[in-house]
Amino acid sequence: MKCSNDRIxxxxxxxGCVYVDYASIMSDANGDxxxxxxxxGVHPNADGYRVMTxxxxxxxxxxxxxx
Numbered sequence: 001m002k003c004s005n006d007r008i009x010x011x012x013x014x015x016g017c018v019y020v021d022y023a024s025i026m027s028d029a030n031g032d033x034x035x036x037x038x039x040x041g042v043h044p045n046a047d048g049y050r051v052m053t054x055x056x057x058x059x060x061x062x063x064x065x066x067x
Contacts, residue, residue, distance in 0.1 A: 020059050022052055 005023050012019035026048065028034045033041055037048035044052060060066070 018059060018063060020056055022055055025055060026051055 005021065009019040009021070011017075023031075026034055026037055026044070033044070033048070035041070037044055037051060039045050
């Protein structure tokens with residue numbers, strides 16, 4: 001069963017977990033991982049991980065957590 005990001009977020013909320021949305025910033029118009037962030041279209045490259053780090057830091061800060 002394929003879960004959409006909305007469903008994953010809802011599950012996180014229902015369990016009191018924090019959802020980190022990487023997809024909205026890392027996806028192209030078709031919903032695929034942006035080519036500049038991956039060599040194979042599936043796994044992030046160094047630039048992809050830099051983007052993920054920035055997103056995670058923002059979420060941590062928004063919850064008052066320190067990195």
